[in-house]
Structures are given as structure tokens and as C-alpha cells.
Amino acid sequence: MTSDTRQQVDEARKARTREKLLDAATKVFMRDGFHATLISDIVAEAGVGQGTFYRHFQSKREVFEALLERLVSRLLVQFQPMNDQLPSTFEEYIEASRGVVTRMAGILESHRDMVLLVLREAAAIDRAFEAKVEEVYDSFALQTQLFIDHAVRTGFARPCHTQAVSQALVGMGLRLLRLWLTNRLPAPTVEDALSEFIEFAFRGMEARPAGRDGAPPAI
Amino acid sequence: MTSDTRQQVDEARKARTREKLLDAATKVFMRDGFHATLISDIVAEAGVGQGTFYRHFQSKREVFEALLERLVSRLLVQFQPMNDQLPSTFEEYIEASRGVVTRMAGILESHRDMVLLVLREAAAIDRAFEAKVEEVYDSFALQTQLFIDHAVRTGFARPCHTQAVSQALVGMGLRLLRLWLTNRLPAPTVEDALSEFIEFAFRGMEARPAGRDGAPPAI
Amino acid sequence: MTSDTRQQVDEARKARTREKLLDAATKVFMRDGFHATLISDIVAEAGVGQGTFYRHFQSKREVFEALLERLVSRLLVQFQPMNDQLPSTFEEYIEASRGVVTRMAGILESHRDMVLLVLREAAAIDRAFEAKVEEVYDSFALQTQLFIDHAVRTGFARPCHTQAVSQALVGMGLRLLRLWLTNRLPAPTVEDALSEFIEFAFRGMEARPAGRDGAPPAI
């Protein structure tokens, strides 16, 4: 009984220490950059001893990995409902896209530090991280592609190389995300930016007769 | 009492050594990444003594700075003629864009290593580098914006938040560039990819009545 | 969660290591001279790791500073009682001087190595050290001056520029100290040398009628 309790207390303490370290690492990584960050900076920020670090992680790299893992898993969970109900009119498509993108933006913003950290540093740490992050981007691209494929099949989107287009969309998103998180968004509000983003994605730059009725074009 | 000849010879030798170091650095940075690269790796690759490095650069960072400077100045020189003759029909717009983008692709490809290096690592080295690279991206965006602004004014493009759109285009470009340089281009050839890229940029994803006559729409 | 005991143990260990380093430094500085001494020599002599040095000192200079500080503080403590009871007859003056000087000699001898080190090297390390050592000499001179001033006031010493005289006395002392510590004392024993020193200081070189009764001269 006593030892059981004791064990639980110990485990709880360990978990708390681990969280302290992860939070401290995020903070210091953001402040100084991954490479300039020393283990001693992390433990100082976390308020624990130097040796304690090694009871939880093997290396600075492993902390980053844990942080990235945590971020990705949270993002994936939240993005599940993205393809819940597929649209059946053109306006629904636009609305659905706006909804998805807005929700994504919200989630990403709530992990602002880590997201910016990944955008900045992940590819520079080593090839494995670069690959992992590219995987994430690719999976976003794939989600997007499935969406567009469906739109093409249902006649709401023009036939195109949907794989290339979805990668292009991911690129657009990444750029605007970075500008946003560094407060350099070229638009008054995020909502404006997202509207422009979606408008542009659907209509391109070309000028043309306005009136769209939302009906699929007769081909 | 140094003779002119002697001075010239010395200078030439020094310049040659500097080039050797820059080339070696590019190679090693690409192979091992900026942070994993040691000064000793660079001098070994360059075939010069350890001390020689410090006669030319203060630090690894400074070499990277020199490389980036060299790349940027080359890119800028080559991009001058981008806005030479502005188009006067819609088809010309498309063609002009394709020309610009194709030429850029060629230039970028000829600096493949450095470009990839910058895409991967620059932002992670420190804030100053991040700022410098963002400046470059922003200047591309600005060039693009001027182009679109003109197209809007002449009625070939629909009115939109051209600053946001051009940043989005830069994002698209960066993503495809990266995929291309890492051989993951989602298209059979670069030309195909560029075509898709431009098609998408002008027309968006939306399906609609095909026939365009190249004339600006009557508004 | 560091226990009090643990903290004390750690502190004690650290202090012990620091002392080891200071002792080793003194030894090596004496053997090889400050400038020829390498950090690696000090740690080898101390039997600790290279990195340990830097946990305790920033540089070789800082070790020397610590050593000098330690020496000066010890000397100051011991010299406090120098002006305890001021003499009231001429003989007492001589005896008091002899007492002070003898005691000083004893103290200095017990720090033989550091004293010689300071005499030889301190001024050559940098201007700050030169200033610090000159300060010490000046404070000795000041002590001496107060002593002489008193003697002049009470009529046991002839009126003179006591500041200059005390500096001269310090110079004499430093020279004899150096000769003594390098075993080149021009006298059979230290006591002899001190006697000559004091005799000379009081009577000068001039020959004159011997008999002194210890009474202040009627002026």
C-alpha cells in the first residue's frame, strides 16, 4: 500500500519534471534557436538539476523529437474531422474550405511557438527531421489532394494535376502561416488573409465575368 | 618596397584561396549541414591549412554569409530583365510569366546546392540570417506584386489583395522549388510542373467555361 | 529537492577542489613563471580535469588574482597590530621597528612562494595588477609614514619629507626581501640584515659621536 502510493507519487513527480523540461525547451528553443540552446539553458529555465535532464532525455535532439511528436499528434487529432461531410455545391466547397482552413489556423496558432520553431529549424537539425517534417507537409498535401480530386470528380473543379496543385496550396499555406506567426501578414486580419487565400485558390488571378451561381459548369 | 607585380601576384593568390574555401564550404555544408560542419572539414576539403581559414573569414557563419551574398547578388543581376516588356494581351501575360519563371528556374538550378542550403538552413542559423532570407523572399514578392498590379490595372487580372496574393505565389514557388531540388517534384518534368503552376495561378481550381480569347474581359 | 546535507557536502567538495587548484597554481607559477604556465599544467598538478578549472576560474589571470587577494588579505590581517603601542623612548622606537619588521619577515617568509611570485611577475601581467601591487606597496608606505610622523612629532626623528622617506624605506625593504627570498642576502642571517637595515634607517651612513642616551635631543 505504502509503496504503491510512493510509486505513484514518484511517477507523478517524474511526469511533472518531464513537462517542465519540455516547456522550458520550447521556450529556450524559441528564444535562442535550437542550435544555440544548451542543455544547461534548458535545465536552468526548467529549474531542475543538470543531471535530471538525462533521466528524461538522451539528448537535445530527443527533446525536439518529443516536442515535434507532441505537436504532430495534436494536429493530426484535430484534423480528423476535416473530411467529415463532403460538399455538394460550389458554395459549400468554398465554405468547407474556409472552415477547414480556419480551424487549422486556430489549432496552429495555439501552438504558435512550436509551429514557428518547426518552420524555422526542423529541416536544419538533420536529414531525419527534414524527412519527418516533409512527411507532415506531404500528408497535408495528400489530404488536400483527396479534397480536390473529389471536387474534380464532381465537376466543381477543373481537371488538373491535383498532386502538383495541392503541393502548391501547401506552399501557399506555409508561407502565409509563417508571415502570420511572425506578425508580417500582408492583410488587416487573419480572416481577410484566409479569404484572399481561398478566393485566389479557387479563382486564380484571371479576371472574368463575375456571376457564379454555384452550379457545376456544363461541360 | 613591394613591387606592383608582387602585390598583384599576392592578391591573386589570396583571391584564389578564398574561392577554394568558398567552394569547399558549399560542398561540405551541403553534405553535412551547416551546423555539423567543422572548420576543419572545410579546410580539409579546400586543401589548405587550418590557419588559412582565419585569414579569410572570422567564423563559419561568415563563410555562409559570403556564400549567401554571392548567391543573392547573382540572382539579382539575373532577375533585372524580368519586367522588361510588359505584356499587352492575356496570352502574352501567361507567356511572360512562363518565361520569367522558366528563366528563374534555370538560374536557381545552376546554384542548386546553395539554393537548397538556403532553403534548409539559413533561417535556423540565427535571426539575422532569417531576416536576410525573408528580405529576399519579400523582394521576390514585391516584384511579383508589381507584375500583378499592372495586370489588374490593365484589366487582365481580377482586383485582389495583390500583396497577399504575391506572397502566396512566392510560397508556391518555394515549395515547388524545394520539391524539385530534392527530386520529389510531383510532375514528370519541370516544364510540366511550371505549366501547372502558372495555369493554377491564373485560373485557380474552379471549373468554368473553357474558351478564352485572350482579350481582357469587358467589365 | 536538494537536502541541506547534500548541499553542504557539495559545497565542501567544491571548496576543496578550489584550494587544490590554487595550491597547484602557486607551485607551477613558481616553477615555470606565470606566462609560461599552461592551464593544463595547473590541472595536471592539481590532479583534476581540464574542465574543472573553468568551473572555478575564468582564466589563468583570475587564479593569480585570487592568489594575490588571498595573500594580501592574510598580510593585512597580520599587520593590524603593527601600531598597537607607540614607543616613548628612542630605544623603544628601534625595538618597536625591529619587532614589526621581524614579524613581517616571518609572515612574508611563510608565504615565500607567493611573495616572490608577486615581486617578480605581478607588475608584468597587466596594468591592473601593477596598480594593485603598487597599492599594496603604497599602503605599506603609508603605515610607515604614520609611524615616522609620530616619531617626528615626538621629537625622536628629525623633520623630513616623511612620505618620500617612507617610500624609500619600502624600496629598501623590497630589495632586501627579494635578495633574501632568492638566497642572496648580503648578510650571514636575516637577523643581521634586519639589524643593519634598521641601524641604517635610523642613523644613516654618516659617522658621528657614538653615545646616544635614548632621550630626544634638546632642540
Added chain:
Amino acid sequence: MTSDTRQQVDEARKARTREKLLDAATKVFMRDGFHATLISDIVAEAGVGQGTFYRHFQSKREVFEALLERLVSRLLVQFQPMNDQLPSTFEEYIEASRGVVTRMAGILESHRDMVLLVLREAAAIDRAFEAKVEEVYDSFALQTQLFIDHAVRTGFARPCHTQAVSQALVGMGLRLLRLWLTNRLPAPTVEDALSEFIEFAFRGMEARPAGRDGAPPAI
């Protein structure tokens, strides 16, 4: 003929370069201290090439040696006439001493930089230099001793351990010299200081009946 001339020109140039280097070294040694001075500092100050240094000296140490040699030889030459005519009255003794010391002061002042350099640094360079400088001090002490011995023999000075006394005098001189050259002389003028110095050397600190007639005391 031509080659003769050529050779002379070359030699003259070489000698000039050597002097430039020696002067530069003195200046930089004074400014930065011997140990902090780099060969590159000396050649920069001299305005010659790095390699040129090694055509004239093997090392920094050798430059210092040359400078010290030059100083010592100059001092020795000038001090020859010190014992020219030995005094025959007490006043003549004082006057002779004042003359010698004043002349020495003048000479030393004209080599201010080198003298201060030697006082500060020589002993710290290595044991050989320490020995060389001590030799010089000892030779001064010896000169002084001969002077005092004579005074004792002729009855103008009281019998004493003349070797110890002359070392003490050298110590006094060194201290005052240092204070003087660093502008900390505890007296309005050098002349005042020298007067105090000599007064003290002859009469000591003790107060006593004034009137001296310059005659040797009846013993």
C-alpha cells in the same frame, strides 16, 4: 665599384630597418606589455612586413634582449666617470653623491620607456633576464659599496655592513625611480626627492644636534 655601392646601400637599409624594429618594439612593449605584444604588432608599428622581422631577430625575446643590451651599454658608458675624483671632505661626499645621482637620473630619464619596461617586465620574462637585470642592480650596488667603503676608510661614514647598506640604497633608488617614471613621485620636483634621498641616506631618520662641520668625527 657598383656592387660595392650596392652593398653599402643594402647594409644601410638593413640597419635602418633594424632600428625601426627596435623603436617600434619599445613603443609597443610599453603600450601593451612584453607578453601581450605580438610580432605582428611590432612589424605593424614599424611599417615593415611580417617576414622582415625574422631577417633581424629570431624572436620577441631577442628583441627585448637587444633593447636591454643597448640600454645597459649606454648606462655603463655614462656611469664610468662616477668614481673619477673621490671626495676628501664630508661636504664633498654629499656633493659627489648628489652629482652622481643627478647625472644617473638624467640618463635614466632619457631612456624612460626602456627603463620602466625593464623595471616592470624583465624579471617576468624568464630566469635569464631576471638574472641579467639582477646583475645590473648588483653592479650598481657594488659601485655604491666601493664608494661607501672608501668613505668608511676615510672616516666619513660609520663602519657598517657596506654590502647590505648599498643594496638597501639600490632598493631605495629603484623605488623612487619607479615612482618618478610613473609620475607618482612623493615630492614636488625630482631635485627635492633626490635631496631627501641623499639627506636620508647620510643622516638616517634620527633627530640629533644639527651643526656638522664637514670634518670627520674624532673616533
Added chain:
DNA sequence: TATGAATGAGAATTCATTCAT
């Protein structure tokens, strides 16, 4: 489990010295 002093391998950096011109 947590701690922080100690460690030492390894990297950056310096600078006296060489040597081709």
C-alpha cells in the same frame, strides 16, 4: 529520483614561423 560537481573529448582559435615571390 534528483542533484550538480567533475570530467575530458573535441572544437575553435591564435600566432610564431616558413617560404615562394
Added chain:
DNA sequence: AATGAATGAATTCTCATTCAT
């Protein structure tokens, strides 16, 4: 003879990692 670019041995210094408490 003079030069100054190149050199690399030698040192300093850092910091991830260990380990005794």
C-alpha cells in the same frame, strides 16, 4: 633584402555526459 600569404602546432575553452551523494 623585403614581403605577406600560408601554415599547423599548440592552447584555450566549451559543453554534453557521467557519477558520487
